[in-house]
Amino acid sequence: MSDKKPISSVNDFVVRFANVNGSGSASANELFARAILRHGVPVSPRNIFPSNIQGLPTWYEVRVTEAGHLGARGGVDMMVAMNPQTWDKDVAGIEPGGYLFYDSTKPMPSTKFRDDITVIGVPLTAIANSTYTDPRQRQLFKNIIYLGALAALLDMDPKVIEQLIGEQYKGKEKLLSSNVHALHLGRDWALQNLKCPIGLRVKKSDKVGDRIFIEGNSAAALGAVYGGATVCAWYPITPSSSVAEAFTSHCKKYRHDPETGKAKYAIVQGEDELASIGIVIGASWNGARAFTATSGPGISLMTEFIGLSYFAEIPAVIMNIQRAGPSTGMPTRTQQCDIIACAYASHGDTKHVLLFPEDPAEAFEFAAAAFDLAERLQTTIFLMLDLDIGMNHRLCRPLKWDDARQYDRGKIMTAEMLEEGRDFGRYLDVDGDGIPYRTYPGTHPTKGSYFTRGTSRDRYARYSEEGPVYADNMQRLVRKFETAQDLVPRPLQANAERPTKYGVIYFGSTSPAMDEAIGLLEARGHQLDRLRIRAFPFHSSVASFLAEHDFVYVVEQNRDSQLRQLIVNENGIDPVRLVPIVHYDGSPITARFIAKAIGDHQDHLKVTPLRKAVS
Amino acid sequence: MTYIAKPKFHHPGLKKNELGYTHRDYEGKISTLCAGCGHDSITASIIEACYELSIEPHRVAKISGIGCSSKTPDYFLGNSHGFNSVHGRMPSVLTGANLANRDLIYLGVSGDGDSASIGFGQFAHSIRRGVNMTYIVENNGVYGLTKGQFSATADRGSKSKKGVTNTDNAIDLVAIALQLGATFVARSFSGDKTQLVPLIAAAIRHKGASFIDVISPCIAFNNHAGSTKSFDYVREHNDAVNRLDVLVGRDPIAVDYAPGTVQLVEQHDGSRIALRKIDADYDPHDRLGAMTFLQKHAAKGQIVTGLLYVDPEAEDLHEHLNTVETPLNTLEADTLCPGSAVLDKINASLR
Numbered sequence: 001m002s003d004k005k006p007i008s009s010v011n012d013f014v015v016r017f018a019n020v021n022g023s024g025s026a027s028a029n030e031l032f033a034r035a036i037l038r039h040g041v042p043v044s045p046r047n048i049f050p051s052n053i054q055g056l057p058t059w060y061e062v063r064v065t066e067a068g069h070l071g072a073r074g075g076v077d078m079m080v081a082m083n084p085q086t087w088d089k090d091v092a093g094i095e096p097g098g099y100l101f102y103d104s105t106k107p108m109p110s111t112k113f114r115d116d117i118t119v120i121g122v123p124l125t126a127i128a129n130s131t132y133t134d135p136r137q138r139q140l141f142k143n144i145i146y147l148g149a150l151a152a153l154l155d156m157d158p159k160v161i162e163q164l165i166g167e168q169y170k171g172k173e174k175l176l177s178s179n180v181h182a183l184h185l186g187r188d189w190a191l192q193n194l195k196c197p198i199g200l201r202v203k204k205s206d207k208v209g210d211r212i213f214i215e216g217n218s219a220a221a222l223g224a225v226y227g228g229a230t231v232c233a234w235y236p237i238t239p240s241s242s243v244a245e246a247f248t249s250h251c252k253k254y255r256h257d258p259e260t261g262k263a264k265y266a267i268v269q270g271e272d273e274l275a276s277i278g279i280v281i282g283a284s285w286n287g288a289r290a291f292t293a294t295s296g297p298g299i300s301l302m303t304e305f306i307g308l309s310y311f312a313e314i315p316a317v318i319m320n321i322q323r324a325g326p327s328t329g330m331p332t333r334t335q336q337c338d339i340i341a342c343a344y345a346s347h348g349d350t351k352h353v354l355l356f357p358e359d360p361a362e363a364f365e366f367a368a369a370a371f372d373l374a375e376r377l378q379t380t381i382f383l384m385l386d387l388d389i390g391m392n393h394r395l396c397r398p399l400k401w402d403d404a405r406q407y408d409r410g411k412i413m414t415a416e417m418l419e420e421g422r423d424f425g426r427y428l429d430v431d432g433d434g435i436p437y438r439t440y441p442g443t444h445p446t447k448g449s450y451f452t453r454g455t456s457r458d459r460y461a462r463y464s465e466e467g468p469v470y471a472d473n474m475q476r477l478v479r480k481f482e483t484a485q486d487l488v489p490r491p492l493q494a495n496a497e498r499p500t501k502y503g504v505i506y507f508g509s510t511s512p513a514m515d516e517a518i519g520l521l522e523a524r525g526h527q528l529d530r531l532r533i534r535a536f537p538f539h540s541s542v543a544s545f546l547a548e549h550d551f552v553y554v555v556e557q558n559r560d561s562q563l564r565q566l567i568v569n570e571n572g573i574d575p576v577r578l579v580p581i582v583h584y585d586g587s588p589i590t591a592r593f594i595a596k597a598i599g600d601h602q603d604h605l606k607v608t609p610l611r612k613a614v615s
Numbered sequence: 616m617t618y619i620a621k622p623k624f625h626h627p628g629l630k631k632n633e634l635g636y637t638h639r640d641y642e643g644k645i646s647t648l649c650a651g652c653g654h655d656s657i658t659a660s661i662i663e664a665c666y667e668l669s670i671e672p673h674r675v676a677k678i679s680g681i682g683c684s685s686k687t688p689d690y691f692l693g694n695s696h697g698f699n700s701v702h703g704r705m706p707s708v709l710t711g712a713n714l715a716n717r718d719l720i721y722l723g724v725s726g727d728g729d730s731a732s733i734g735f736g737q738f739a740h741s742i743r744r745g746v747n748m749t750y751i752v753e754n755n756g757v758y759g760l761t762k763g764q765f766s767a768t769a770d771r772g773s774k775s776k777k778g779v780t781n782t783d784n785a786i787d788l789v790a791i792a793l794q795l796g797a798t799f800v801a802r803s804f805s806g807d808k809t810q811l812v813p814l815i816a817a818a819i820r821h822k823g824a825s826f827i828d829v830i831s832p833c834i835a836f837n838n839h840a841g842s843t844k845s846f847d848y849v850r851e852h853n854d855a856v857n858r859l860d861v862l863v864g865r866d867p868i869a870v871d872y873a874p875g876t877v878q879l880v881e882q883h884d885g886s887r888i889a890l891r892k893i894d895a896d897y898d899p900h901d902r903l904g905a906m907t908f909l910q911k912h913a914a915k916g917q918i919v920t921g922l923l924y925v926d927p928e929a930e931d932l933h934e935h936l937n938t939v940e941t942p943l944n945t946l947e948a949d950t951l952c953p954g955s956a957v958l959d960k961i962n963a964s965l966r
Contacts, residue, residue, distance in 0.1 A: 208966075210962075210966075211966075212962050212965035212966055214965050222961070225951075225952075226952050226953065226958070228946075228948060228951040228952060230714075230944070230946060230951065231711060231714050254957060255953075257939055260939070261937070262937055262938060262939040262940070263936060263937050263938050263939065264939050264943070264946055264950060265938075265943070266714040266933075266936050266938050266943060267936070268710065268714070268744070268932075268936075270707070270740075271736055271737070271739075271740040272736065274707065274737070275704075275707040275710075275736075275737055275740060276707075277707075278700070278706075278707025278708050278710070278711065279708070279710050279711035279714070280711060281700075281708055281711060282678070282698075282700075282707065282708035282710060282712040282713075282714075282715070283711035283715040283943075283944075285698060285708070285711075285712060286711070286712040286715035286716050286944055287715055287944035287945075288714065288715030288716070288943045288944040290711060290715070304701055305701055305704070308700065308701055398959075398962040399958050399961065399962055400955070400958070401952070401955045401958050402955070403954050403955050405948065405952075406947075406948055407947065407948050440696075440716075440944065441676045441695070441696035441716070442673055442674050442676070442716065442718070442719050443673070444673060445671060445673045445694060446673070446694055449673060449693070449694050449695055449696050449697075450697075451689055451696075451697040451698075452696070452697065452698040452700075453698075454699070454700070454701065455699070463689075
């Protein structure tokens with residue numbers, strides 16, 4: 001029936017599962033991704049889900065990529081179409097020559113298919129119904145049955161999947177054997193009734209190495225545990241809730257006193273984001289390491305407190321797992337759209353430190369570092385993740401910790417220092433770096449107390465509305481922000497093989513797509529130097545990079561090219577030299593998109609010089 | 616007058632408390648509020664209560680929101696850390712501070728605008744959680760700093776200084792605190808120091824969420840005829856359920872006062888509250904009864920004052936969270952960080 005040659009590819013294809021939310025497909029799909037990893041082949045899976053608990057369409061996409069491209073690719077080679085609601089769109093989305101896998105229990109009219117794809121029907125419902133009587137079991141095992149059929153079709157080793165099931169249901173023998181049974185039901189049916197394997201195949205390899213497979217939110221939460229956070233206050237909001245939930249479960253494992261069983265942490269689910277950040281600020285003021293996790297709408301609510309943190313100089317760590325805005329926007333879709341909102345959050349003149357991890361490994365490192373930075377700089381530190389990093393499993397280097405590492409608690413004036421007669425001015429810049437000393441409440445009976453306030457005050461924390469006193473303080477805050485430049489993670493530069501006048505700046509979750517796009521662009525003859533920004537304030541090397549290139553593309557996942565705005569604003573450079581490359585439809589940016597956008601611009605620059613076009 | 620700094624010297628013969636502190640050690644800067652403000656009387660009562668209890672002044676954290684009342688922590692306990700935070704957000708800041716260091720005494724000072732309007736939610740939730748604190752609302756029914764707008768505790772039908780009648784229903788924070796599970800609930804009047812000082816002292820000794828609503832007339836904007844928060848009105852309508860003293864194992868002061876019976880309530884820390892009953896039927900351990908009593912008297916236009924409810928066996932948020940006895944802010948990497956060996960195992964489980 002196919003008039004297009006079926007796609008043939010080993011360890012390099014995209015499978016997309018179309019499911020109904022709440023049908024129990026997520027764990028089967030994740031099992032599929034993990035099984036491929038265990039074949040030694042990198043995968044990059046992504047959840048595409050609605051803001052809903054049951055009934056709406058959800059997709060799970062697995063990019064199988066021996067080359068290790070972890071960004072979204074775009075296009076679907078095999079669709080596992082389990083959702084009648086989205087059937088037409090799902091079928092239409094398959095690449096020519098691709099494969100359609102579906103439940104053939106009920107006959108479908110031929111108009112529902114395409115001629116240029118391979119259609120593979122497996123009577124999943126019929127198999128499940130003839131084996132199980134309980135409706136819930138029928139539904140759940142149907143997922144495992146299709147996994148078994150796919151294993152046969154893609155030539156996967158069933159033992160690998162069995163082993164994973166074994167690890168998952170260790171100690172629950174009944175569940176273990178019934179899952180393995182369902183797996184073989186599907187696999188056996190496919191082997192007996194279909195031509196196996198198809199053109200898409202998984203072949204054992206050794207490209208995974210020692211890498212780990214973890215969600216960014218879980219890694220960030222682990223970073224908070226390792227970084228010494230003791231107070232977490234949060235309010236549920238997608239896609240950030242799993243940060244606090246992961247922090248809770250990590251703490252339950254690693255933060256209880258072995259003798260007393262008591263908790264070396266306090267987690268409060270606030271009544272809203274205002275309370276959450278208030279609790280964080282109260283705890284940090286009192287010397288504990290505290291954080292909250294939220295998303296765009298939460299940031300909007302927190303801005304008054306963020307201004308207090310900036311002006312009264314109280315540490316705070318806010319993990320912002322960005323989602324598509326504005327307003328409620330698309331709560332379950334990814335964007336990098338809160339750059340400006342966070343960089344300049346709150347009324348009056350404010351500036352805040354932002355950290356941009358590219359993957360879970362950096363989310364772990366930067367989360368831990370955020371607490372050092374917050375206490376060193378006595379201000380809010382934003383850890384800027386997004387849904388793409390936060391809520392998807394990502395293959396990344398193993399997490400590392402140096403046991404010799406001590407926490408940097410910043411400039412704390414102790415009772416001993418006060419006793420020695422050290423001059424304590426809460427807002428006194430003694431070291432020229434803009435960072436004053438602080439005391440914890442309760443330190444000394446007669447020395448070191450002060451009144452913390454959001455109103456203007458002098459170097460000794462005394463209320464003042466004198467213009468020069470106010471300006472002096474505001475200038476010190478600028479100095480402190482300059483100090484921050486050299487404390488935050490530096491940009492990473494990677495130059496093209498040949499010298500080039502063109503550069504590209506990118507950050508955060510765009511990283512894997514950008515790395516892949518460089519290869520595609522080189523193939524088109526375009527050479528680009530790369531700079532991955534990892535923090536704001538920008539290190540001086542950003543300005544150097546801009547000076548060294550005629551045109552710099554700024555690739556980001558928002559409409560208004562917010563990082564570009566920030567660069568222009570903070571560096572005072574001609575905006576014309578910064579070319580925005582923006583992707584903001586809520587799906588993760590792809591290498592194909594970047595390569596096309598930059599490639600087209602490059603072609604345009606080279607092919608039609610202005611003089612020729614005019615004459 | 617208020618710009619004049621308070622002199623530090625004091626009479627050498629000034630009386631000292633158990634810890635050797637004088638009254639002056641519990642004072643703060645000179646108040647910048649209007650002369651005669653009820654809030655200053657509350658400040659004086661806080662100073663008195665802390666002196667009486669022999670609290671180390673620097674072991675108190677004073678936290679407030681925004682407004683006239685929230686400025687007052689600058690006027691007492693000058694050797695304590697104070698935090699004049701964000702409008703309506705004192706409860707969350709206090710909650711966080713309390714979580715960080717359970718060893719300090721937390722004094723939350725707020726006003727009716729701060730707690731009944733913009734911060735109504737935070738007031739409610741901090742009470743619900745049982746944060747170990749003394750939460751004082753200096754309640755004048757009016758926005759003083761912005762010159763006389765009604766607050767949410769202003770009674771329906773009461774008149775503003777400009778002659779406007781309030782048509783909105785009033786929020787009774789005491790009733791709400793009782794309903795939300797506060798384990799120490801009291802009301803008093805800024806002009807009644809004999810009642811207020813022991814109430815504050817008992818609240819500080821109470822382990823759990825203590826709430827005191829102190830009616831505090833605003834002499835600038837809410838002390839006129841037609842106001843239900845004026846000195847005259849409150850004096851006329853005050854109906855005290857009890858008088859109390861706090862006994863911390865010294866100077867028994869609960870002697871020569873007369874009316875009704877005396878009931879002793881032992882608190883967690885061993886201190887005792889001596890309740891001198893004015894209303895013989897009143898039982899301060901009956902939450903439901905307290906709510907009914909309050910409503911009945913409110914309907915009659917009476918302002919009930921005194922200790923309305925106390926649960927001497929109360930638990931606080933730290934107990935709910937099962938946190939370690941050591942303050943969280945003193946823990947370092949050696950106890951907080953699971954280390955590289957654990958991380959290796961975590962890595963292995965993620966492959």
